[in-house]
Amino acid sequence: MKTFYIETFGCQMNAHDSEKVVGTLLTRGYEQVETPEDAELVLYNTCSIRDKAEQKVFNRLQNFKRHAGKGKVFGVLGCVAQQEGEKIFDRAPHVSLVVGSASYNQLPQLLVQIENGDKRVTGLSLDTEDTFETPMTSRDNPHRAFLTIIEGCNKACSYCVVPFTRGPERSRTAASVIAEAKQLVAAGYLEIMLLGQNVNSYRDPSPDGLNFAQLLEKLGEVQGLRRVRFTTSHPRDFTKEIIDAIDANPVLCNHIHLPVQSGSTEVLTKMQRMYTRDQYLRRIEWMKNAKRKMSITSDIIVGFPGETEQDLEQTLSLQDEVQFDSVFTFKYSKRPNTPALALEDHMSEDEKTRRLTMVMEKQRTIQLRINAEYLGTVEEVLVEGFNKATGQWISRTTQHKTLNFNHTVPDANLAGTFMNVMVTRAGPHSLVGESVV
Numbered sequence: 001m002k003t004f005y006i007e008t009f010g011c012q013m014n015a016h017d018s019e020k021v022v023g024t025l026l027t028r029g030y031e032q033v034e035t036p037e038d039a040e041l042v043l044y045n046t047c048s049i050r051d052k053a054e055q056k057v058f059n060r061l062q063n064f065k066r067h068a069g070k071g072k073v074f075g076v077l078g079c080v081a082q083q084e085g086e087k088i089f090d091r092a093p094h095v096s097l098v099v100g101s102a103s104y105n106q107l108p109q110l111l112v113q114i115e116n117g118d119k120r121v122t123g124l125s126l127d128t129e130d131t132f133e134t135p136m137t138s139r140d141n142p143h144r145a146f147l148t149i150i151e152g153c154n155k156a157c158s159y160c161v162v163p164f165t166r167g168p169e170r171s172r173t174a175a176s177v178i179a180e181a182k183q184l185v186a187a188g189y190l191e192i193m194l195l196g197q198n199v200n201s202y203r204d205p206s207p208d209g210l211n212f213a214q215l216l217e218k219l220g221e222v223q224g225l226r227r228v229r230f231t232t233s234h235p236r237d238f239t240k241e242i243i244d245a246i247d248a249n250p251v252l253c254n255h256i257h258l259p260v261q262s263g264s265t266e267v268l269t270k271m272q273r274m275y276t277r278d279q280y281l282r283r284i285e286w287m288k289n290a291k292r293k294m295s296i297t298s299d300i301i302v303g304f305p306g307e308t309e310q311d312l313e314q315t316l317s318l319q320d321e322v323q324f325d326s327v328f329t330f331k332y333s334k335r336p337n338t339p340a341l342a343l344e345d346h347m348s349e350d351e352k353t354r355r356l357t358m359v360m361e362k363q364r365t366i367q368l369r370i371n372a373e374y375l376g377t378v379e380e381v382l383v384e385g386f387n388k389a390t391g392q393w394i395s396r397t398t399q400h401k402t403l404n405f406n407h408t409v410p411d412a413n414l415a416g417t418f419m420n421v422m423v424t425r426a427g428p429h430s431l432v433g434e435s436v437v
């Protein structure tokens with residue numbers, strides 16, 4: 001039996017792609033091992049959204065270079081593979097396999113070529129019509145399953161490489177999404193996370209032509225499915241209908257991740273995000289007026305070329321106005337082929353760090369205040385596992401908040417069950433509580 005090791009960088013789309021790769025390899029009789037040293041096939045599923053992530057992969061390849069040719073085969077998958085293509089063979093000549101994110105369905109044939117001794121094999125097509133039928137997926141989490149509904153992106157945000165690495169949008173049919181959701185429920189999954197670079201622009205390619213809100217409604221009716229989440233959304237395509245669908249069905253979790261990136265309309269224009277601060281705030285108003293309390297999370301980039309102190313102030317004031325439950329913060333990173341490279345006034349790393357710290361400090365204070373509102377409430381949670389170090393169970397609320405709790409019954413196995421938990425402590429990043437039995 002051949003052995004393989006895979007390390008994944010980047011977003012949930014990549015994590016799910018790795019599940020597909022693992023499934024494919026297991027089906028072909030490979031065995032997964034824990035370290036690259038033990039593996040005959042070493043794979044890196046890469047992310048190119050920031051320069052740092054890309055660098056990491058080449059460092060990893062460099063570290064293991066000495067093992068090349070001693071029965072070890074190296075492969076680079078994902079966004080860096082798509083972006084750099086055959087240039088990877090120049091940068092790391094010991095790599096044998098380069099496969100982009102839209103070509104995983106070619107993996108079985110490519111593996112045959114590798115097994116037959118081919119030294120350089122690539123799968124870099126972006127024309128793939130359908131990359132969604134994934135019967136060989138090997139899912140990591142036994143309770144929550146990722147389910148891709150749309151691949152690629154038709155937006156052209158000026159800082160982003162995704163349109164180059166994942167290609168144009170391709171939606172999967174609603175019938176196949178629902179069929180897979182039913183299979184997942186039959187296999188014991190309780191929660192589904194719908195994935196796409198921009199799930200809001202989902203459009204069923206069959207004659208039914210369901211939009212994203214209508215797909216959510218259908219999924220909310222799948223018998224036995226307890227929770228449905230989705231990521232990621234784009235403010236331009238986010239509709240009130242989505243909030244109405246969530247309001248109508250508690251299976252649809254009351255958490256929205258809506259990346260804003262900046263609070264300044266001037267910066268948003270340079271980012272080619274296609275919405276203004278006011279349009280973003282309109283969507284937030286829909287969420288605040290929902291029947292169930294929505295948790296709202298976001299992404300913010302600081303240090304975009306030309307971002308002034310006033311622009312930064314606008315971002316800080318947007319944080320005050322929205323009161324996000326949590327925010328992923330990033331420093332702008334130059335990416336190849338992107339229009340933002342040509343903009344003027346790129347700033348120093350130190351200046352970006354100063355700005356990042358300001359946004360993060362404000363966000364920490366907001367999160368402490370918001371989480372304190374949960375003290376004394378009883379939340380329904382899905383238990384994900386047990387933390388031996390703290391002796392507490394790890395769980396999530398429908399609003400996607402981490403709630404670690406004590407449970408008095410020893411030796412109980414709660415993983416994969418729903419529990420009611422009283423919140424007794426609140427920190428900026430998580431809640432702590434006691435089970436209510």
Ligand code: SF4
Nearest residue numbers: 153155157160162197
């Ligand atoms: S919406 Fe913008 S940031 Fe998101 S994947 Fe598409 S181009 Fe990139």
